[in-house]
Amino acid sequence: MASFTSRPEVxxxxxxxxxFVSVGxxxxxxxxVVLCVVTGFAYFEVSRHETEVLLSSKAxxxxxxxxxxxxxxxxxxxxxxxxxxxxxIAQLMANxxxxxxxxxxxxxxxxxxxxELVGETARGSDxxxxxxxxxxxxxxxxxxxVFVVEEPVAGASGELLGVARVAFSLQPQNxxxxxxxxxxxxxxxAMGFVLAAVLLALSRTLVVRRLASLARAAKRLEDGSDVDVxxxxxxxVGHLARAFTSMSAAxxxxxxxxxxxxxxxxxxxxxxxxxxxxxxKDGAMSDERSRVLDQWFGVPAESAKIFDYFEAFAPEVGxxxxxxWLALEDDFMPVEVILDQLxxxxxxxxxxxxxxxxxxxxxxxxxxxxxxxxxxxxxVTSSVERxxxxxxxxxxxxxxxxxxxxxxxxxxxxxxxxxxxDVIEQNAHDAPRSRRDIHTLNGNAALYGxxxxxAACHRIESRLQDEGGAPTAADLVELRAAWDLVCALAxxxxxxxxxxxxxxxxxxxxxxxxxxxxGAAHAELAATARAWTHELAERRLERIVExxxxxxxxxxxxxxxxxxxxxxxxxxxxxxxxxxxxSVFTHVLRNTLDHGIETNQERVATGKTxxxxxxxxxxxxxxxxxxxxxxxxGGIAWEKVRERAVGLGLAHxxxxxxxxxxxxxxxxxxxxxxxxSGRGVGxxxxxxxxxxxxxxxxxxxxPGRGTVFVFRFxxxxxxxxxxxxxxxxxxxx
Numbered sequence: 001m002a003s004f005t006s007r008p009e010v011x012x013x014x015x016x017x018x019x020f021v022s023v024g025x026x027x028x029x030x031x032x033v034v035l036c037v038v039t040g041f042a043y044f045e046v047s048r049h050e051t052e053v054l055l056s057s058k059a060x061x062x063x064x065x066x067x068x069x070x071x072x073x074x075x076x077x078x079x080x081x082x083x084x085x086x087x088x089i090a091q092l093m094a095n096x097x098x099x100x101x102x103x104x105x106x107x108x109x110x111x112x113x114x115x116e117l118v119g120e121t122a123r124g125s126d127x128x129x130x131x132x133x134x135x136x137x138x139x140x141x142x143x144x145x146v147f148v149v150e151e152p153v154a155g156a157s158g159e160l161l162g163v164a165r166v167a168f169s170l171q172p173q174n175x176x177x178x179x180x181x182x183x184x185x186x187x188x189x190a191m192g193f194v195l196a197a198v199l200l201a202l203s204r205t206l207v208v209r210r211l212a213s214l215a216r217a218a219k220r221l222e223d224g225s226d227v228d229v230x231x232x233x234x235x236x237v238g239h240l241a242r243a244f245t246s247m248s249a250a251x252x253x254x255x256x257x258x259x260x261x262x263x264x265x266x267x268x269x270x271x272x273x274x275x276x277x278x279x280x281k282d283g284a285m286s287d288e289r290s291r292v293l294d295q296w297f298g299v300p301a302e303s304a305k306i307f308d309y310f311e312a313f314a315p316e317v318g319x320x321x322x323x324x325w326l327a328l329e330d331d332f333m334p335v336e337v338i339l340d341q342l343x344x345x346x347x348x349x350x351x352x353x354x355x356x357x358x359x360x361x362x363x364x365x366x367x368x369x370x371x372x373x374x375x376x377x378x379x380v381t382s383s384v385e386r387x388x389x390x391x392x393x394x395x396x397x398x399x400x401x402x403x404x405x406x407x408x409x410x411x412x413x414x415x416x417x418x419x420x421x422d423v424i425e426q427n428a429h430d431a432p433r434s435r436r437d438i439h440t441l442n443g444n445a446a447l448y449g450x451x452x453x454x455a456a457c458h459r460i461e462s463r464l465q466d467e468g469g470a471p472t473a474a475d476l477v478e479l480r481a482a483w484d485l486v487c488a489l490a491x492x493x494x495x496x497x498x499x500x501x502x503x504x505x506x507x508x509x510x511x512x513x514x515x516x517x518x519g520a521a522h523a524e525l526a527a528t529a530r531a532w533t534h535e536l537a538e539r540r541l542e543r544i545v546e547x548x549x550x551x552x553x554x555x556x557x558x559x560x561x562x563x564x565x566x567x568x569x570x571x572x573x574x575x576x577x578x579x580x581x582x583s584v585f586t587h588v589l590r591n592t593l594d595h596g597i598e599t600n601q602e603r604v605a606t607g608k609t610x611x612x613x614x615x616x617x618x619x620x621x622x623x624x625x626x627x628x629x630x631x632x633x634g635g636i637a638w639e640k641v642r643e644r645a646v647g648l649g650l651a652h653x654x655x656x657x658x659x660x661x662x663x664x665x666x667x668x669x670x671x672x673x674x675x676x677s678g679r680g681v682g683x684x685x686x687x688x689x690x691x692x693x694x695x696x697x698x699x700x701x702x703p704g705r706g707t708v709f710v711f712r713f714x715x716x717x718x719x720x721x722x723x724x725x726x727x728x729x730x731x732x733x
Contacts, residue, residue, distance in 0.1 A: 027203045031196055039192040043185050050180040054173045059140055059147060062168045065095070066138065066149035070164040073103050074153055077118065077161040086119040092166065093121045099146060100127040100167035103153070106134065106160050114163060127167040134163045145170055214244055221248050275377035278360065279306045281370055283325040293377065297348065306375065317346045317355075328370070335359050335370055345380070352384040353377055391451050395486070398449035400493045408503060408535065408575075409543050413448060414490060416579045417441065421483055424476070431470040432665050435461065436685035438471065441479075443586040443682075446554075447547045456482040502532045503539070508570065530720065534572035537618050540582070541566055544616060548589045555594045557612065564616035571620065574720050577693070581711075584689045587682030588629055588709055596633035596707050606634070606704060625713045632706040636662075636699075644668070659699060663687045693717060 069092050076084030085103050092101045100122045107115035113132050126145045138151045147168040153161045270291040277289035283305035294300075300309045307325060311318025324342045327333060339357040346353055355377050362371040402410035424437045442457030460475045471479075512528055541564035548562045597612035617628040638658055645652040645661040652658060661667055663684045690697055695713040 027208065028200060031199050031203070035192045035196050039188040042191075043181075043188045046184040046188075047177075047181045050184070051177045054176055054180075055170075058168065058170065058173050059142075062147045062149050062166070063138065063140065065092075065098070065168075066151050066164065066166045069101070069166055070151040070153050073118075073164055074155065074161065077103065077105060077153055078155050082118050089119045089121050093123070097169050097172065098166060099123045099169045100148075100165070102130070102165045103162060104130075104134075104165075105162040111160060118162065122167075124169075126169075130165055134160065142170070144174070210241070214241055217244065217248075221251070273379070275375075277306075277375050278372045279325075279375055280372055281325075281328055283307055283322075285309060286372075296351070296353075296377070296379070313348050314346045317343045328373075339373070351379055351381045354380045392485075392489075395450055395452065396489055396493065399486075399490050402448060403490070403493055406539070406543060409539065410448070410490075412535070412575055412579060412582075413444065414487070416583045417444060417483070418487075419579075420444075420583060421479060424471070424479065428471050428476060431464075431468075432684075434471050435464055435665065436682075436688070438464075438479075439682060440584050440587065440685050443590060444583055447550055447586055450486055453479075453482040453486055503536065504532055505536070508532070531572050534574050534720070535578070537566040537571040537573050538569055540573060540578075541616060541618060544585070544589070547586065548593065548614065548616075551586075551589055551593050557593060557597055557599070559600075559611040560593065560597055561611070561613045562616075563614075565618070567617065567619040571618065572718075574718065577717050577719070580689045581693060581713075584682075584686045587686050591682060592629060592631050592633075592707070592709075596631045596635075598634050602634070608632075620715075620718070624715060625717050627711040627713075629709045629711075630706065631708075635703045635705060635707055636701045641667070662699075 069088065072088045072091075073085050076082070076088065089101045089103065092098055100120075102120035102122075103118045104114040105116050105118055107113045112134055114130065114134060126143070127148060128141075128143065130150070134152055135150050136152065138149065141148045141150075147170060149166050149168070151164050151166075153164055155161050272290055273292065275290045275293040275296065277293060278286045280286075285300060285304055285306050297309070297313050305325075307318045307322035309318075310321055320343045324338055327338045328335065336359075339359065342355070342357055344355055346355070355375065358374040358376070359370055360372040360374055361368040363369075399410070402413075420437060420441055424434060424441070427433050427437070438457050438461055442454055442461060445453040445457060456478050460471060460478070463475075464471065512525070515525060515528070545562050545564045549558070552558055552560045552562065592614055597614070598606070598608075600611055603610070603612065613632050615628075615630045617626075617630075619626050619628075638655075641658050641661060642652045644667055645658060648661075648664065648666060650657070650661045650664060650667075652661065663686075665684050667683075687697055690711055690713075693713055694716070695711055698710040698712070700708040700710070
């Protein structure tokens with residue numbers, strides 16, 4: 001037993017085709033066309049033959065009568081007997097079929113032309129006028145109404161005497177031809193109808209009825225009923241019927257196997273832990289899918305689209321899927337590129353899910369075209385929790401290491417980050433500043449290995465870049481929650497028992513002891529002791545070098561040489577004054593290592609040796625504190641800066657315009673955004689802080705040779721912000 005399904009509109013279309021384009025109709029039409037052609041051909045051939053026979057007989061009779069008439073008028077013409085000529089003409093006109101008779105004598109002056117008309121009689125006006133020349137021999141011409149015979153009249157010695165002209169009416173012949181055509185047409189039609197009836201009867205008996213039997217069998221096969229073809233013959237239709245019977249048996253067997261396989265597949269789909277389904281290019285979901293999808297997300301509506309299905313429980317995922325499937329239908333970008341941009345992970349309730357997309361191809365016109373997309377949804381809640389636990393362990397180890405190796409620096413980072421987060425929350429309405437501050441927070445968190453906080457910043461930055469606007473309340477809650485976890489972890493590892501302390505190097509202690517022994521003034525000694533609460537510049541630079549090396553590893557340039565120096569070496573910096581600058585200084589390191597230093601392949605191509613070098617120098621002069629960051633990279637690509645400035649609508653005519661554009665938000669020469677750089681907000685944040693501290697930024701760059709950033713601050717940056725008394729700093733040499 002075979003079973004097939006068919007849509008109603010398809011069945012209606014098939015019914016219409018059976019009514020109007022059946023085999024019987026086609027055969028009837030073909031036979032009628034053939035019979036019309038044959039009948040018409042026979043009619044025209046027979047009519048033409050009978051017409052030729054009648055006209056040929058008439059022409060022979062006309063020539064004979066004309067010969068006799070010409071012979072009769074020869075003697076009268078020879079003797080100039082005009083009455084005799086007219087008598088012969090009168091005898092000729094006694095024939096009712098003759099409508100004209102005339103005789104001309106030859107022109108003596110022109111022997112080849114007609115001369116004087118000797119005699120003429122005419123009935124009707126259908127005879128064409130006589131030509132001037134006398135024909136050399138008998139000439140027969142005709143119109144649809146008359147035959148005209150012109151015959152020269154010669155004497156006994158052969159001299160030309162004149163010309164006789166006789167016109168014969170064709171009316172009897174035309175009537176006979178018309179009657180013959182009517183008989184021929186009637187005979188042809190009768191034979192055609194008889195032949196058509198015979199052929200139609202034979203075709204219906206031998207072909208149409210048996211084909212109709214096959215059609216009824218095919219309909220029963222379509223409806224799933226038993227197939228019984230009542231055709232038994234050894235012709236082509238019989239062979240077709242037997243082949244159809246064999247085919248129906250094969251279909252039934254194959255359908256049974258398909259049903260068995262579908263049952264097995266259904267059993268697999270109902271018991272696998274993964275959600276499997278196939279989706280058409282237009283987004284329509286197949287009916288066959290894993291039962292676990294219905295358990296996780298609910299049963300989809302009939303003929304539901306995948307993006308509509310996902311929007312019910314994960315709106316953002318549904319929105320992105322809708323965009324992706326529209327791109328698939330447009331067929332503009334490569335399929336792999338579109339699938340790579342689709343969402344890969346989402347949460348639904350307490351569960352986390354991963355989604356994979358695999359294209360299914362099929363051959364068409366000697367090429368592969370996209371047929372469907374296999375979508376696989378996996379419950380990765382346990383994996384996510386395990387990853388989160390491992391991330392927490394990694395963060396705990398990093399926090400413990402920072403507390404152990406650089407407690408003062410880490411506490412300074414915690415204080416600066418807490419302040420920065422407060423600023424972000426207070427200025428959430430200021431979109432440009434919020435983006436800069438979140439980018440700064442992202443960079444600082446990444447440098448200290450706080451993956452959860454850095455990841456939260458990166459997600460918010462990506463959304464703000466795509467959608468614009470300021471951070472939402474949900475964004476601020478996410479940042480605060482990630483920061484609270486870091487604070488709790490730091491509190492557990494640092495502990496209340498650890499109190500702030502002063503880091504004093506041996507040489508500083510010995511120098512201070514020598515000052516006491518020589519009897520230095522109490523005010524000078526107090527100022528020196530007060531400066532011990534400040535941060536050693538060398539310690540800060542060591543921390544910066546470590547951060548720079550971490551960035552270099554992340555951008556694939558781990559072998560870059562990074563060195564930092566403080567002049568003088570005993571230089572100390574007030575923590576509170578310098579904290580805002582150090583919090584944004586990571587942007588300078590990022591730009592230097594990601595944009596400034598080329599890859600090893602690029603350096604070799606330009607004839608450079610080594611893998612790159614970055615020198616950081618912090619020094620004092622008589623009027624300022626100067627921080628210098630120098631690299632030997634490729635320099636700033638001013639043409640790219642100009643191109644980007646044009647796109648942002650910024651001034652770009654002069655070099656100063658281009659240098660100013662470097663500090664504008666969204667200015668970047670990168671074509672893609674990474675966790676390291678590419679958002680174009682870093683240098684703007686740096687300048688804002690430097691200017692707020694009363695400092696300036698100077699930029700020196702040379703194509704192919706490198707870039708130098710020089711940050712100059714007033715000497716007030718060496719004074720304790722909590723006291724009007726200046727800190728003691730070793731004098732400039």
